[in-house]
């Protein structure tokens with residue numbers, strides 16, 4: 001006898017190609033398996049699942065699949081509040097902060113521009129990213145389905161959009177961000193919050209026009225880069241204002 005799996009929202013698009021059009025899917029139950037493992041066998045990482053119903057009642061990832069059962073698998077609701085406990089995530093994230101893998105490096109830069117705490121290093125392999133997540137709970141933004149399936153990844157999102165600006169918009173909409181935390185408050189290279197620095201302390205490092213027109217400066221105490229509000233800041237601010245709902 002079969003179990004039925006119905007994937008909702010845009011989840012069918014993330015399944016292995018052979019399952020994408022067969023929704024709902026009916027499959028015989030041939031061995032003891034949890035719904036989490038059954039979902040991932042279809043190609044979908046557990047990180048994409050916001051809710052599971054078994055015969056209409058809420059279920060967690062450990063639910064054993066039995067013949068005759070029907071599972072409805074839903075994506076995360078929009079907006080997704082990662083700080084709220086749910087059946088699938090009883091321990092929420094303390095706050096929204098990210099790790100971005102090498103497939104979405106430009107998104108990492110945009111997120112830092114918008115002020116989000118975003119760890120990213122183009123040299124990090126999958127093992128390092130998993131170690132970073134073990135050290136501090138964060139949400140992994142990635143396009144790597146296999147990485148998102150790893151059990152060390154409690155919170156993650158398979159980025160759908162291709163273009164980095166569309167990816168930023170996707171993140172802003174998904175998490176219902178009405179106002180970015182503090183745009184242009186972080187070093188784009190190190191992710192460290194910038195500290196105010198007196199113009200007189202950095203005068204020799206500034207161009208004459210900058211000295212003339214700019215008064216407020218921030219500095220990264222890690223890499224010593226200096227930041228100030230220029231036309232690029234204004235442009236990005238306008239872009240973010242358009243993206244926030």
Ligand SMILES: [Zn+2]
Pocket residue numbers: 187188189190191192220221222223224225
């Ligand atoms: Zn820096």
